[in-house]
Amino acid sequence: DVMSAVKLQECRQLISSQLDGVVDFWLKHSHDEQYGGFFTCIGRDGTVYDELKYVWLQGRQVWMYCRLYRTVERFRRPEILEAAKAGGAFLRKSARLSSSASPWKCAFCLTRDGKAVKVQRSIFSECFYVMALDELSRVTADPDMQLEAEQMMEQLIHWVRVDPSGLGRPPLPGDVATNSMAVPMMLLCLVQQLTEGRGQEMAQKYRELGTWCVSQILQHVQREGTAILENVSAAGAELPGSAGRLQNPGHALEAGWFLLQFGAETGDEEIQKTAIEKFMELPMEYGWDGEHGGLFYFLDVDGHCPTQLEWSMKLWWPHCEALIALLMAYRHTRRPELLRRFLQVYDYTFSHFPDDKSGEWFGYLTRDGSVALDFMGGPFKGFFHVPRCLLMCERLLDDLLQTHNE
Amino acid sequence: DVMSAVKLQECRQLISSQLDGVVDFWLKHSHDEQYGGFFTCIGRDGTVYDELKYVWLQGRQVWMYCRLYRTVERFRRPEILEAAKAGGAFLRKSARLSSSASPWKCAFCLTRDGKAVKVQRSIFSECFYVMALDELSRVTADPDMQLEAEQMMEQLIHWVRVDPSGLGRPPLPGDVATNSMAVPMMLLCLVQQLTEGRGQEMAQKYRELGTWCVSQILQHVQREGTAILENVSAAGAELPGSAGRLQNPGHALEAGWFLLQFGAETGDEEIQKTAIEKFMELPMEYGWDGEHGGLFYFLDVDGHCPTQLEWSMKLWWPHCEALIALLMAYRHTRRPELLRRFLQVYDYTFSHFPDDKSGEWFGYLTRDGSVALDFMGGPFKGFFHVPRCLLMCERLLDDLLQTHNE
Numbered sequence: 001d002v003m004s005a006v007k008l009q010e011c012r013q014l015i016s017s018q019l020d021g022v023v024d025f026w027l028k029h030s031h032d033e034q035y036g037g038f039f040t041c042i043g044r045d046g047t048v049y050d051e052l053k054y055v056w057l058q059g060r061q062v063w064m065y066c067r068l069y070r071t072v073e074r075f076r077r078p079e080i081l082e083a084a085k086a087g088g089a090f091l092r093k094s095a096r097l098s099s100s101a102s103p104w105k106c107a108f109c110l111t112r113d114g115k116a117v118k119v120q121r122s123i124f125s126e127c128f129y130v131m132a133l134d135e136l137s138r139v140t141a142d143p144d145m146q147l148e149a150e151q152m153m154e155q156l157i158h159w160v161r162v163d164p165s166g167l168g169r170p171p172l173p174g175d176v177a178t179n180s181m182a183v184p185m186m187l188l189c190l191v192q193q194l195t196e197g198r199g200q201e202m203a204q205k206y207r208e209l210g211t212w213c214v215s216q217i218l219q220h221v222q223r224e225g226t227a228i229l230e231n232v233s234a235a236g237a238e239l240p241g242s243a244g245r246l247q248n249p250g251h252a253l254e255a256g257w258f259l260l261q262f263g264a265e266t267g268d269e270e271i272q273k274t275a276i277e278k279f280m281e282l283p284m285e286y287g288w289d290g291e292h293g294g295l296f297y298f299l300d301v302d303g304h305c306p307t308q309l310e311w312s313m314k315l316w317w318p319h320c321e322a323l324i325a326l327l328m329a330y331r332h333t334r335r336p337e338l339l340r341r342f343l344q345v346y347d348y349t350f351s352h353f354p355d356d357k358s359g360e361w362f363g364y365l366t367r368d369g370s371v372a373l374d375f376m377g378g379p380f381k382g383f384f385h386v387p388r389c390l391l392m393c394e395r396l397l398d399d400l401l402q403t404h405n406e
Numbered sequence: 407d408v409m410s411a412v413k414l415q416e417c418r419q420l421i422s423s424q425l426d427g428v429v430d431f432w433l434k435h436s437h438d439e440q441y442g443g444f445f446t447c448i449g450r451d452g453t454v455y456d457e458l459k460y461v462w463l464q465g466r467q468v469w470m471y472c473r474l475y476r477t478v479e480r481f482r483r484p485e486i487l488e489a490a491k492a493g494g495a496f497l498r499k500s501a502r503l504s505s506s507a508s509p510w511k512c513a514f515c516l517t518r519d520g521k522a523v524k525v526q527r528s529i530f531s532e533c534f535y536v537m538a539l540d541e542l543s544r545v546t547a548d549p550d551m552q553l554e555a556e557q558m559m560e561q562l563i564h565w566v567r568v569d570p571s572g573l574g575r576p577p578l579p580g581d582v583a584t585n586s587m588a589v590p591m592m593l594l595c596l597v598q599q600l601t602e603g604r605g606q607e608m609a610q611k612y613r614e615l616g617t618w619c620v621s622q623i624l625q626h627v628q629r630e631g632t633a634i635l636e637n638v639s640a641a642g643a644e645l646p647g648s649a650g651r652l653q654n655p656g657h658a659l660e661a662g663w664f665l666l667q668f669g670a671e672t673g674d675e676e677i678q679k680t681a682i683e684k685f686m687e688l689p690m691e692y693g694w695d696g697e698h699g700g701l702f703y704f705l706d707v708d709g710h711c712p713t714q715l716e717w718s719m720k721l722w723w724p725h726c727e728a729l730i731a732l733l734m735a736y737r738h739t740r741r742p743e744l745l746r747r748f749l750q751v752y753d754y755t756f757s758h759f760p761d762d763k764s765g766e767w768f769g770y771l772t773r774d775g776s777v778a779l780d781f782m783g784g785p786f787k788g789f790f791h792v793p794r795c796l797l798m799c800e801r802l803l804d805d806l807l808q809t810h811n812e
Contacts, residue, residue: 041647041648041713043710043711047710049647049648049706049710050646050647050648050713051646051647052647097576097578099576099577099578099579100576107578110580111580115578115579115580116578116579116580116581117578117580117581118578118581119576119578168576170503170505170506170525170574171505172503172505172513172521172522172523172524172525173505173521173522174516174517174521174522174523175522175523175524240456240457241447241455241456241457241458242447242455242456300455304449304453304455304781305449305779305780305781306779307447307456307779307781307784307785309715309716309719309770309778309779310715310716311779312778313715364715366772366773367772367778372715372718372773373711373712373713373715373717374711375710375711375713378713379713
């Protein structure tokens with residue numbers, strides 16, 4: 001109808017101008033001209049308050065710059081490509097640990113000039129390394145880089161599905177094998193990254209892995225379909241204690257749009273339905289704060305208090321993921337209920353997170369919606385969730401508005 | 407004067423009754439009769455919401471029970487001694503990792519029946535193991551147990567002063583040697599624990615270590631004596647970035663009373679003066695929230711926003727440490743300013759943290775003082791800071807009131 005077309009047009013305008021502002025902020029303040037790579041600890045006024053380089057955020061910024069450069073006309077700018085290349089070179093030179101038993105293990109955090117400071121005993125630095133190199137190889141048409149991304153992917157698959165010992169976590173008798181939602185989500189995201197537009201042979205190569213990731217993600221639907229739990233056993237059973245009861249609504253919503261995209265590409269209606277009902281509508285029900293608005297960061301499915309100190313805070317990224325998920329679901333189904341949900345998150349998000357002063361977003365609000373941490377970038381907030389959300393929503397809104405106008 | 411005597415008497419009464427209530431809560435809800443040791447994840451109504459056993463908290467509860475049993479007439483109760491013994495047996499049986507390269511490395515967290523779930527690459531599980539066994543050996547008069555505490559202490563000293571490689575942290579080129587305040591504080595606490603009342607030979611054995619710990623703690627006085635910083639270089643210089651600028655006012659206050667006690671025992675006036683001026687008065691100035699009251703958890707010395715999500719929250723333990731520090735300083739100096747400071751913290755603490763329903767304290771408040779996490783015990787809140795504070799303040803108030811009455 002006309003009402004919703006006007007509203008969607010209004011959303012489209014705000015989202016596009018926000019995307020421009022956010023890109024400008026990072027172009028202006030985050031580039032390390034001396035060593036390559038990006039500063040990510042940046043205050044409201046653009047001050048770099050810490051020079052450490054977090055590998056997750058280095059990889060994500062390379063990916064995001066390349067994705068913008070590759071897919072959006074107005075961002076096909078030399079400075080964006082140059083910064084992405086310098087970031088990629090920094091990663092390739094410094095992220096992998098020469099001292100490690102495995103030549104593929106990456107650091108979590110580096111000094112400005114690329115010396116390893118910390119290593120995590122998990123797979124995520126390596127995942128963002130794959131994302132960065134694959135996307136960069138698409139704009140530079142560099143086959144070596146694409147090959148390196150695929151080689152790292154093989155190592156990741158080995159750690160996750162065959163033998164995790166190379167990650168450095170000692171085996172302990174009480175540490176039961178756990179399916180943490182982040183792992184299959186991340187691998188599914190990489191399957192989509194590596195195969196997108198690369199033809200049937202590549203799709204075939206990663207098909208079994210993609211199906212496995214989906215089945216691992218679906219194990220997190222628990223309590224007879226009434227709850228998404230962050231951690232389940234390797235066999236898909238509920239785990240005891242706080243870890244077993246943990247819910248992360250923003251993460252469920254992110255998994256939702258990964259699944260919906262996968263279901264749409266493979267033509268699997270059942271997955272699409274589950275993605276929307278279980279991974280979007282459900283977390284919007286239990287994850288939304290009826291009192292103050294916004295999505296809680298963590299919850300306990302039985303109503304105990306989560307043990308994470310930040311459980312009731314409102315973080316920027318769950319709201320970014322919710323916007324993508326709900327708008328994508330609306331585009332697929334045209335169910336008005338999903339548009340209503342999207343607008344509910346939209347209103348909260350755009351009235352709380354954007355910082356007019358800097359053009360970027362605050363990342364961390366208290367439960368009642370006031371700013372708790374006032375920096376624009378930090379150890380876990382870089383150039384990723386906000387621009388990915390704005391880019392994807394801009395694209396989805398274009399699609400929707402085009403249909404409206406036809 | 408009469409006014410302050412009346413006020414101190416009032417404090418003494420509230421503190422003693424709080425101590426009784428807190429002891430009752432843990433006696434009633436935390437004992438695992440089947441496997442020994444203690445549940446520490448406990449809700450307001452006494453429900454155990456997670457059965458994991460955190461080694462820090464196991465060791466601390468053994469220590470606290472024994473200290474109460476040994477030093478306070480009304481707590482010399484068989485059930486307290488029995489629970490401490492069962493906790494000590496659980497620790498000795500399960501805390502040390504049989505699988506580790508070092509026979510002294512302890513787990514961070516165990517299943518209810520004692521299987522290792524997680525290991526930290528730091529020294530603190532082992533520190534609380536020493537505290538527990540030494541204090542338990544004092545009430546059971548068990549020389550083997552005391553010997554084991556001293557053997558573990560030797561291992562700790564080796565890790566901290568000779569070679570940390572046994573902790574499992576891979577050496578990394580960008581990871582510079584850091585003096586984190588927690589390490590010398592913890593070792594100084596253990597020196598006092600192991601030597602208290604054990605005569606000149608034991609005092610002599612640990613004298614050099616104690617002096618070294620004090621010098622390491624004093625390295626954290628930075629910016630020409632105007633700030634206590636949590637992390638400095640091994641040479642005592644300021645470190646770059648957020649980690650280098652980090653302040654933890656409650657931790658500084660805790661170090662303050664450790665130093666004051668050490669200075670009093672060794673008759674070192676200079677250390678006592680530094681303890682009060684630099685580690686108590688200074689953090690009370692910069693750490694107190696002028697707007698809402700209470701001590702911030704973390705601050706950045708240059709006024710940047712800390713990157714810890716919980717930086718502005720009000721936690722129970724910094725307030726416990728502040729109460730001990732300021733009352734101890736007042737007893738030593740009788741300076742009215744220090745009594746005023748004590749009463750400032752006292753008023754905030756007792757109007758915000760105690761939970762009338764359970765008899766225990768809330769641990770985690772938002773910046774404006776409302777309850778953020780409503781459990782009584784959790785992975786980091788056990789039977790330790792609250793009862794240690796109440797016990798020490800009761801003792802200090804008795805001393806002060808006795809002098810008044812003489």
